[in-house]
Amino acid sequence: MRIFFLALTAFFLSIFQLASAPRLALWGTAPNFILAGVVALAITAKYPAVKWLVFAWVLLFDLAAGGSFGILSLSFLLVFFLVNQLANFWLKQSGFWAVLFLGFLGIVFFHLSLYLFQEIFSLFSAPLAAAPKSFIPFLFLGWGVFYDLLAFLAIFFLFQKGKNFFSRFLK
Amino acid sequence: MFSKKPFRNFFLIIAAVLLLIFFNSRGWLELPRNLVFGAGRPFISVFQTAGDFLADNLSFLLTIGDLGEENQALKNENLELLKNNVALKEKARENDFLRARLGLSTEREDELILSRVAGFDSEIGQYLLIDKGEKDGVKKGMAAVTAENFLVGKVAEASANFSKVLLIFDQNSVVNAILQETRSGGVVKGSHGLTLFLEMIPIDKEIKKDEFVLTSGLDDSLPAGLILGRVSEIISKENEIFQRAIVASPIDLKNLEKVFVIKRTGL
Numbered sequence: 001m002r003i004f005f006l007a008l009t010a011f012f013l014s015i016f017q018l019a020s021a022p023r024l025a026l027w028g029t030a031p032n033f034i035l036a037g038v039v040a041l042a043i044t045a046k047y048p049a050v051k052w053l054v055f056a057w058v059l060l061f062d063l064a065a066g067g068s069f070g071i072l073s074l075s076f077l078l079v080f081f082l083v084n085q086l087a088n089f090w091l092k093q094s095g096f097w098a099v100l101f102l103g104f105l106g107i108v109f110f111h112l113s114l115y116l117f118q119e120i121f122s123l124f125s126a127p128l129a130a131a132p133k134s135f136i137p138f139l140f141l142g143w144g145v146f147y148d149l150l151a152f153l154a155i156f157f158l159f160q161k162g163k164n165f166f167s168r169f170l171k
Numbered sequence: 172m173f174s175k176k177p178f179r180n181f182f183l184i185i186a187a188v189l190l191l192i193f194f195n196s197r198g199w200l201e202l203p204r205n206l207v208f209g210a211g212r213p214f215i216s217v218f219q220t221a222g223d224f225l226a227d228n229l230s231f232l233l234t235i236g237d238l239g240e241e242n243q244a245l246k247n248e249n250l251e252l253l254k255n256n257v258a259l260k261e262k263a264r265e266n267d268f269l270r271a272r273l274g275l276s277t278e279r280e281d282e283l284i285l286s287r288v289a290g291f292d293s294e295i296g297q298y299l300l301i302d303k304g305e306k307d308g309v310k311k312g313m314a315a316v317t318a319e320n321f322l323v324g325k326v327a328e329a330s331a332n333f334s335k336v337l338l339i340f341d342q343n344s345v346v347n348a349i350l351q352e353t354r355s356g357g358v359v360k361g362s363h364g365l366t367l368f369l370e371m372i373p374i375d376k377e378i379k380k381d382e383f384v385l386t387s388g389l390d391d392s393l394p395a396g397l398i399l400g401r402v403s404e405i406i407s408k409e410n411e412i413f414q415r416a417i418v419a420s421p422i423d424l425k426n427l428e429k430v431f432v433i434k435r436t437g438l
Binding site: 011012014015016018019020021022023025030055059060063064065069070073074077081 | 211
């Protein structure tokens with residue numbers, strides 16, 4: 001039942017990302033709530049079911065989102081794995097700054113892996129479907145990371161608030 | 172999953188994703204893709220309607236102080252447009268008459284497919300999801316325009332029930348264009364989803380500020396005369412062969428609800 005509610009949250013985050021996140025765009029950048037959710041779950045997730053949920057979630061979102069299928073899934077899953085490992089084995093502190101640092105690492109890693117996968121996919125796909133970006137100017141990358149970090153903190157706060165409800169799955 | 176044998180499980184998952192990528196390249200994921208989109212569409216519509224309602228009211232509250240001034244400016248603009256409209260109707264009638272006298276064919280009427288914007292994706296390029304697909308006659312490469320004939324983008328991918336439109340603001344978007352008054356030709360490219368640049372205009376050609384930039388029709392899939400925007404800034408340097416201009420598009424993507432896909436007749 002609890003995993004059902006978590007899945008429902010993931011579903012509505014996906015819908016929100018597709019339908020409403022562009023309204024929050026500033027200087028051409030919209031916050032990525034899926035990334036925020038994936039990183040927040042990677043830090044807080046303990047129960048295997050949550051990890052499978054992330055796997056299903058990013059695959060389904062990738063099916064509905066634009067661009068070549070696979071780029072987003074691979075980037076999200078790599079970020080999830082990296083942040084989850086860091087949170088469970090190396091950076092076990094749960095203070096605000098530790099969480100912020102993990103979130104920042106995850107978000108930067110996501111943008112880098114997204115760029116790399118686009119480069120790789122562009123070798124095999126049609127140019128219109130997945131052409132590599134000329135590397136984003138640092139200004140926009142910096143702003144995008146900051147915006148994603150804000151979304152991450154909001155989602156993390158949401159998960160923390162629901163900790164009692166999802167106590168079997170979250171720390 | 173990851174805690175006991177993290178790397179083995181992780182590689183298994185990555186292998187599964189790679190397998191799905193292969194399936195997708197073969198077109199075997201069309202059914203699940205359409206199912207996902209079909210299941211999500213009603214919820215997306217609800218979110219969009221709620222978003223429209225909130226955005227409209229918020230925008231009204233934020234701009235309430237400027238309404239009087241804006242209203243006056245719009246009245247003036249309306250009078251100017253009315254005058255232009257009358258003059259253009261006269262010219263159109265004259266044009267029809269001359270065409271008839273010279274035995275020239277009349278202009279081709281393209282079919283328009285009305286589509287609702289079902290979502291956005293700005294993570295990998297700037298895409299718009301629309302609720303019409305191959306079943307409705309939408310095909311890759313077709314133009315998507317607003318009701319006012321402003322070009323929004325080109326269909327990059329058409330599934331059975333929905334399509335993805337690559338926006339003109341995306342940096343991979345290239346559209347052959349022409350300046351309405353000076354008739355200089357060039358290409359309009361997107362830049363990081365933020366703005367449009369008119370490029371490849373020879374340095375000796377004139378560009379007027381505020382003149383309209385239209386599609387030239389050199390690209391078969393895009394009819395000539397679709398509006399891309401207005402020249403807002405001219406960037407020209409003496410030691411360069413080409414000059415460029417920043418094109419301001421009035422399209423408000425955040426509030427875009429419907430687009431028309433142009434199905435060209437006879438192509």
